[in-house]
Amino acid sequence: MAQLMGRGGRRRRTNAEINMVPFIDVMLVLLIIFMVSAPLLPTGVVDLPTMGKAQKAPDKVIEVLVESDTELKLVIDRKPSGQLPMEDIAARVKDEQDRTEGGAQSAPVIISAKKDVRYEVVVKVMDLLQKAGVARVGLSVRTTGG
DSSP states (O other): OOSEEOGGGOEEOOOOOOOOHHHHHHHHHHHHHHHHHGGGSOOOOOOOOOOOOOSSOOSOOEEEEEOSSSOEEEEETTEEEEEEOGGGHHHHHHHHHHTSTTOTTSSOEEEEEOTTSOHHHHHHHHHHHHHTTOOOEEEOOOOSOO
16 A cells, blocks of 8 residues: 555655665675775786896897888888888898898887878788798887977
8 A cells, every 4th residue: 555544534645765774784884894805805916018128239120111001111220221012011021131140030120100100001011020920020119209
């Protein structure tokens, strides 16, 4: 019976309020449980990657400069060697690494891109180099606005 009869035949309205006391009791019990159990949890150590420092700068650095979606330039020891199509970049980088003293894996390859180039193109260049067997590939990061 939603409506009850009170004194004198007047109808009382039902109380539609939520009783907050049980909710507060449950929250206080959970708060106490978490406060007691938090110091007992084991703390984990997160090993973040750090940037290493090379002891000696490499003799030869091969840089692949991505200027647009289709234009790639190869820069060897800061000397540009002209534009190359996307399909030929891996073979050319591999040839330049083979010419380096110390074998095929001694010259690191750095991929640089202009900021208006789509990231998909940079990933495609990395994929081509990886499929060609180039192991030491890095991305150029510029911290200044130049």
